[in-house]
Amino acid sequence: MRRVIPSPKFLFASLDEFRPSLKGRVVTVLASAALAITTAAIAAPSLDVAMGKRLFERNWISAPSSTKSDDGLGPLYDATSCASCHALNPKATSDQESLPPGLVLRLGNGRGETDAVYGAQLQTRGVAGQVPEASPEIGWSDKDGLRVLSVKPAKLGYGPLHRDTRISPRRAPPLNGIGLLSRVPDSEILKNADSEDANHDGVAGHVPWIMKDGKRTLGRFGWKAASPDLPSQIAAAFSRDIGLSTKLRSDAWGDCTVAERACRAGPHGAESGQPEVPDALFDLIAGYVASLPAPQPPKAAPGEKLFAATGCEACHKTLHLADGTPVRAYTDLLLHDMGADLGDAIEEGPGEPWFWRTAPLWDVATSLRLGGLLHDGRARDVAEAIEWHEGEALSARGRFRALPASDRAALVAFVSGL
Template identity: 40%
Template sequence: MKIPASFLLLCGLTLVPGSPVTAFETPADRKARIVASTQDFGAAEPHEHLQGGSGTNRSRFDRNAFSLPSAALSFEERGDFFLGNGVFDRAWVVAPSSTLASDGLGPLFNARSCQGCHVKDGRGHPPAPGDGNMVSMLFSLSDAHGNPDPVYGLQFQDQAVPGMAAEGKVRVRYRPVPFTYPDGTTVMLRKPVYTPDAALSDGVALNPRIAPPMIGLGLFEAIPEAAILAHADPADADGDGISGRAHWLAGAGGRVLGRFGWKATEGTIRDQSAVAFHNDMGLSTSLFPAPHGDCTAAQTACRGAIHGDENDGPEVTDDLLDLVTFYAANLAVPARRDVDDRDVLAGKELFYKARCTACHVPKFATAADAPRERRNQLIWPYSDFLLHDMGAGLADATPTGGAEAAEWRTPPLWGIGLTEVVNGHTFFLHDGRARSLEEAILWHGGEALTARDTFAAFRAEERAKILRFLESL
């Protein structure tokens, strides 16, 4: 039965346009209804251009498009946002230093600041072929069981403080992989091959990661757990070939739903921020109090180096961690462009027709008990935040935690059309191998193979319209 709108309003709930709320609905029914909720492709849906809800950035679509505070923040909250921005941009230095609030870097690290990887709060990129300068890309390390390297740890660090050697450099080259459309057109894809200049332990492999965009993270956190789980179908009970599953993590209060990172390996923005401080910069927090970051027992020089946690406190205090977390939670999502353009609408219809929306779920409503600036929002992230098997072509060499090598969290698509404007490149996927959105689609396999093949079977002008739609996000 349909629940009366008056009852919803009395309960303080928000009606989601185009997605009526019903009672006694099975998760499978709800999944099918939400995915198929858009029926009219002749015009943009209500509020569709405000893909980040009321906090959407409606004014800046230049290089700073990903760096603006949510429009829903109060004057006081904007102050905390800009303080957090200062910590996010802070270049940490080697201990001991006269700048006590900024020392403790390393001893091994990948970047001196959060901004060092998340340039302009946007998407990272791989190094040029033959170049070992990773900049906004790093490599996690794991064996066939998901365990870290016993010598190098969880992450391969390519930088070190003075007087200490880095773990090494990784150089990349690309092997050409041709893809031929049914119409005879051939596109040359590229598959990366990585060569470290250090010997990893037996069975341990490099798994590449470019820095993902920072926008809208707080809205991810505000989606009710049940709304995400409604799309999970780990046994493929409906037989559609798509079996997204939740990545459950161990937390202090029990299991936590993974929402963040390429493999959904973190459940909260605060946890994700603390992990980055620990692994990327070698900085301690109350969540990861070890003063030497990812140094292993085998790295005695690293563990014996001077650190910056005065009075046995963390190098990144809880106040600083909270500010960075608030900043990351409230970076505004840019508004859609050209939502009523005829080709964009046609591309949207084809995107739905190819069933890309089975994983890239267009919209969610945030929870009524989320923080004030993020509650009861209709948002359009184009993700289900679940793990999916994307096939051998995109697989890591080894698993990461509870995620198998070929499993990836569906990456949100909002903001993807501004990548070149913000970051000056169009490198996509977890390792930046795709040089365009078209190449990114053609690499889809596993559960996404049918959608990829449907895209490939479209006429060239239809494929161009799908790309035009993606560029509008």
């Protein structure tokens, strides 16, 4: 297979980086306007995945640097690599006081607008010479026995936030198995939609319609299903979280607004109209993320039947791929009204501020070990997560509360092991 690499940037640093895996293979380098590598080995999917993994874990650095293919960080950013927020195989455990991993502070208001000065997200770090947007004070407090996250945007670098701007803290969700969710056919999702609750079961299920390239498309990714596909979500992550441009988001300054002049004028890694992340590297990362294997569901557990009987399955469903393969992620990929207490006062993407995509229930044990459940990690265990379920999930919560203690424990044990 012949692979055309769009920029010499990629060749010099990245071939060095991957030399061990290419050892002993035939690598022909053609020096021409578009450089190309011809190698039989590079066609092997496992090698692509290994390269994607390295790039997922790689720390991007600030421009200008001698290794052109990995610079362009920021100028303002939240983290230097995908892996620093999305720990896929975390050995470490965290204590009850730790903040959820990969926590970002999304900004917006009830009219679907972002902050005129700070943009769509607070970037808490900056490369040398840049003033970070804020150094927020984040901590846990208590609300009627349940844990809540409190966020104060201290040390704001560019004046006050607009008075209508609200902050929505979001934790980085687990990514194992995410490729399966991208392969569920639209029709499989749409058949469960019931936005008017025509069957009067109290559970609606709103279709997360968004516009993409002028076409109505299903939103799938992110806590509010605001991204239609993995490449869009990954390009948004590069832009908002790391400050890098890609083929899908061309601004080298990431989330910086015109009001943040020093950032707009700051050092960028882009060369002659190329994105900071060359297309070939972008595709390798996207391929790697899509290939992450799904966590294995537990063998028949006593709590599984109770999960269905209590009505959790009204939203946390098993969907199917086009060939009938079940996707045991326990999500319908629809949005649900979860009540005011889970709302974040931000309208983002397709739903109201209190609408959330049914969270897939997989890698729950990892999320628990790393700090907590729900979009901002506030729930310390599964029972506490259920306590926050209101709106369309109110009757399921009621049935859960009414179970005998031993059944509640069995249901919680089943979900905690997913």
